Amino acid sequence: MSSIYVAIVGLFGLAVGSFLNVAVSRVPAGRSVLRPRSACPRCATPIAARDNIPVVSWLLLGRRCRACRVPIPARYPLVEALTAILFAAEALRFGRSEVLPAALVFTAGLLALAACDAEHFLLPGGCSTRLSGSPPRACSPPRRPPAGGTGSA
Ligand SMILES: [Zn+2]
Numbered sequence: 730m731s732s733i734y735v736a737i738v739g740l741f742g743l744a745v746g747s748f749l750n751v752a753v754s755r756v757p758a759g760r761s762v763l764r765p766r767s768a769c770p771r772c773a774t775p776i777a778a779r780d781n782i783p784v785v786s787w788l789l790l791g792r793r794c795r796a797c798r799v800p801i802p803a804r805y806p807l808v809e810a811l812t813a814i815l816f817a818a819e820a821l822r823f824g825r826s827e828v829l830p831a832a833l834v835f836t837a838g839l840l841a842l843a844a845c846d847a848e849h850f851l852l853p854g855g856c857s858t859r860l861s862g863s864p865p866r867a868c869s870p871p872r873r874p875p876a877g878g879t880g881s882a
C-alpha cells in the first residue's frame with residue numbers, strides 16, 4: 730500500500746476526529762451536531778476556520794481560545810490524532826479493499842463512544858445501537874455513574 734494513500738486516509742481521520750469531538754460534546758446533551766457552528770463554550774465566540782484545523786490549531790493557539798483564552802481541553806487534539814492514527818493503521822491493514830470503509834465507520838463509532846464515556850460517563854443509546862446493529866427498541870437507558878462515584882468500574 731502506498732504511503733500517500735495511507736497519509737490521505739490519515740488526514741481524513743483528522744477531519745473525522747474533529748467531527749467526533751463535536752458529537753462527543755453535543756450528542757449527550759441532545760444537541761444537533763450540524764448547527765449551530767462550533768463556538769467557545771465560555772465566551773460563545775464562533776470558531777473561525779483558521780482556528781479549526783485539527784491538532785494544528787490547538788497547538789498554534791497555545792491550547793487556549795483565541796478570544797477569551799480559556800484552556801481548550803486536550804481531549805480535542807487527542808481524539809483527532811487518535812482517529813488519524815487508527816485510520817492510517819486500518820489503511821495499512823486493509824488497503825483499498827471494500828472492508829476499509831466499514832472498518833473506518835466502526836472505528837469512528839467506537840472512538841466516539843469511548844470519548845463520550847471518558848468525558849460524560851455516558852454512552853448515548855443512539856450511537857450504541859447503530860454500532861451494534863440492534864434496533865432502537867432494544868436500546869437501554871444510558872449508563873450513568875453511581876451517585877457520588879467516579880464512574881470507574
Ligand atoms: Zn472563548
